[in-house]
Amino acid sequence: MTPESLSGLERRPTHPGEMLREDFMPDYQLTVTRLATAVGVSRQSINELLRERRALSPEMALRLARLFGNSPEFWLNAQRAVDLWDAAKAIGKEVARIKPLSAA
Incomplete structure (x- = not known):
């Protein structure tokens, strides 16, 4: 997606933590404790991801993919869509002022 198409979205894409939750x-039928144990991370890491206070890392993506198949x-x-949407909202006006280059 381009910043232009992302900034046109009415709502933020679904955060991976919300998908999990x-x-x-x-x-x-997973609890925070069972999920944390299953993927080998702390309850705090899972809790922060579920509350959307932490971005999903490549390491966590590998763990979750293995667990859920x-x-x-x-x-x-999913995380990339959220990150791009957030960035487009944060600096979209600045990006819009950049003039695209044309090849010679």
């Missing part, structure tokens, strides 16, 4: 954890790209693409 609302979709994956109930389906697998999907791909690390699934998780990283």
